[in-house]
Amino acid sequence: MSGLLLNAAACAAIAMSAFAFVWTLHKQEYKDTNLPSLWALILFWATxxxxxxxxxxxVIAAFYGYTGVDRICYYLASIPLAFLPVSLVFFIVYVVTGDKRASLAMSLIFSAFGIVYLWFLFTSEIAGPEVTYWATIFSIDSDAAITVYLSGLFIVPTAMVIALLGIILARKISKRHRYRIALTLVAISIVFDFILVDAIAIWDVMQVVSRIFILIGVVLAFLAYHPPDTLQDRLGIREIHDEIEVIDG
Structure with missing residues (x-):
């Protein structure tokens, strides 16, 4: 089987798993105070x-030799990815402060970063696609776009995730709540980090490996809210199903 088909299968699995997780979050009942963080999570995984x-x-287009479709879909995929930090930042700020206005203000700042990144991306030269056995790779010939992506869309949100994890784990909370928070943030961190690896991959196998890890991150996020019985028994968190709740402050 072609490596490109394995690549496409990993991408399809990520999309379907994330959509399934979004659906399960949407179908649950939550407290009104949790709704802003709930919708931020839903938007993050839907993105x-x-x-x-x-x-x-x-990737499928590249497999069949449709490089034009490959290029169009590259640009289309870059749009939601550019705004991925927006919902994440809203979620983090709301969890820490409980203030929707502050959360919205911070989200707007990162929306501006996303717009600037897309402007540099769409106005710069994009080399590719370079189609190999494993992957289809584009190269961005814009230092400005790369700088905005790394500084505004990756480093700051990642630091915020790590800080939130430290803050939450320092609080005295129930074991089930600690499990859900920790695993959710770890899942988000894995997904976020390997999206960066995917974006800058110059080695074709690295692209496939990064997408497999992104899939693992999505699965971990699902397990944070829907742990199997054996895991609940082992960790002593069986009561986690008695009350489904979104992480809040």
Missing amino acids: IALAFLFVCVR
């Missing part, structure tokens, strides 16, 4: 699903 749906199409 992942949408982006990798486009990525899946572009």
Whole structure:
């Protein structure tokens, strides 16, 4: 089987798993105070699903030699990925402060970063696609776009995730709540980090490996809210199913 088909299968699995997780979050009942963080989580994972749906199409297009479709889908996928930190930042700020206005203000700042990144991306030269056995790779010939992506769209949100994890784990909370928070943030961190690896991959196998880890991150996020019985028994968190709740402050 071609490595490109394995690549496409990984992308399809990411999209379907993320959509499934979004659906389960949407169907649950939550406290009103948790709704802003709930919708931020839903938007985050829906953005992942949408982006990798486009990525899946572009990999399949590359497999069949449709480089034009590959290029179009590359640009389409870059749009949701550019705004991925927006919902994440809203979620983090709301969990820490409980203030929707502050959360919205910070989200707008990162929306501006996303717009600036897309402007540099769409106005710069994009080399590719370079289609190999494993992957289809584009190269961005814009230092400005790369700088905005790394500084505004990756480093700061990642630091915020790590800080939130430290803050939450320092609090005295129930074991089930600690499990859900820790695993959710670890899942988000894995997904976020390997999306960066995917974006800058110059080695074709690295692209496939990064997408497998992104899939693992999505699965971990699902397990944070729907742990199997054996895991609940082992960790002593069986009561986690008695009350489904979104992480809040």
